[in-house]
Amino acid sequence: MGQQQMTAKLLIVEDEQALSELLRYNFEAEGFRVTHCESGEEAEIIVAEETPDIIVLDWMLPSVSGIELCRRMRSRPETRNIPIIMLTARGEESDRIRGLNTGADDYVVKPFSVPELMARVKAILRRSAPDRVAEVLNVADIELDRSAHKVTRGPREVHLGPTEFRLLEYLMESPGRVLSRSQLLDGVWGRDAFVDERTVDVHIGRLRKALIRGKERDPIRTVRGAGYVFGERAPK
Ligand code: CA
Secondary structure, eight states: OOSOOOOOEEEEEOSOHHHHHHHHHHHHHTTOEEEEESSHHHHHHHHHHHOOSEEEEESOOSSSOHHHHHHHHHHSTTTTTSOEEEEEETTOHHHHHHHHHTTOSEEEEESOOHHHHHHHHHHHHHHHOHHHHOSEEEETTEEEETTTTEEEETTEEEOOOHHHHHHHHHHHHSTTOOBOHHHHIIIIIOTTOOOOHHHHHHHHHHHHHHHOOTTOOOSEEEETTTEEEEOOOOOO
């Protein structure tokens, strides 16, 4: 803790174990949620399941190359806009250019420094997914400050437990969008957590209780059979 909080989802596709572990360690320390795989085939499955905010993609992979994966992702509407940073080996000048033609957003040449890659990843995310890297989220009269770990509604400070804080943060990253219970479970508790979907309802209940005083509007709407939406306009 004490670091700038981020919740961006990063997928690392790299078959060199030492490098992928180094990257995972450093990006997790910066608050990223990191998924890693070693092949293009695995990467396609992961991308379809959890839509990363950004992908760090090695050029040289077994079977499907990074460049081929990049091309495939750019050809599909669902994955077309996911930013990709390619890792290339030194001396691949023409390949590098080809990499950008294929649709990579940026590239770094091995060996690179981790802070350099980190800076590029953050620079892209500030454009493509600003809510994932913003320090302060605002939706209507509710403000969530990630670095201060503080929530206010109007002038009043709202005190939340760690799970409710994380839940609110996740909801505020996608205002107006229906989030299913399983999306909330994955996003807040993590994919490997042993909790069921009723747990989500319990914590939504606690969050509402903390957020609403007197006649204040409920910022969370339950969508039957679908999930929850945060921060819609006031009903007429
Ligand atoms: Ca490689």
